[in-house]
Amino acid sequence: MLRFMIINGPNLNLLGRREPEIYGSATYADLVKLISKHCQEMQVDCKIMQSNHEGAIVDAIQSAPDYCDGIIINPAAYTHTSVAILDALRAVGLPAVEVHISDVDKREDFRHISYPGMYCFKTIKGEGIQGYCTAIDVLLQHIWEQKPTI
Ligand code: DQA
Numbered sequence: 001m002l003r004f005m006i007i008n009g010p011n012l013n014l015l016g017r018r019e020p021e022i023y024g025s026a027t028y029a030d031l032v033k034l035i036s037k038h039c040q041e042m043q044v045d046c047k048i049m050q051s052n053h054e055g056a057i058v059d060a061i062q063s064a065p066d067y068c069d070g071i072i073i074n075p076a077a078y079t080h081t082s083v084a085i086l087d088a089l090r091a092v093g094l095p096a097v098e099v100h101i102s103d104v105d106k107r108e109d110f111r112h113i114s115y116p117g118m119y120c121f122k123t124i125k126g127e128g129i130q131g132y133c134t135a136i137d138v139l140l141q142h143i144w145e146q147k148p149t150i
Contacts, residue, residue, distance in 0.1 A: 001043060004136065014028070079116060095142055102126060
């Protein structure tokens with residue numbers, strides 16, 4: 001069974017209460033439920049984490065190769081600032097997909113740059129929390145395409 005690590009950055013624990021006109025009314029618990037259900041349907045084992053701390057996210061990425069085959073990451077505000085997260089992704093070399101609940105390209109200019117996005121092979125944005133399911137499908141497809149069929 002394939003295993004994915006799903007990493008959520010700062011303030012995503014406040015989903016549902018936080019700017020619902022941008023991020024929707026679903027809570028972080030709803031997001032975890034949605035991801036878990038989709039992973040179960042796709043027969044993927046998943047580890048889901050959230051942290052408000054950049055270093056904890058770097059630590060999680062560094063530990064990922066010990067037990068997973070790919071990473072899905074919403075670095076939240078660190079998207080636009082964190083060379084450390086980009087470097088961690090590069091260092092571990094696992095396939096990775098970036099997700100944003102909102103369409104960052106249609107928002108303020110400072111949200112148009114993504115450091116982790118320079119490593120990720122795909123970015124899903126503007127699909128709401130459903131975008132995490134798209135990211136899981138895209139990552140699965142990518143890994144299947146890389147594996148030789150017998
Ligand atoms: C976000 C977009 C970021 O610009 C913002 O800082 C977030 C959430 C999104 O999912 O749309 O915290 O990553």
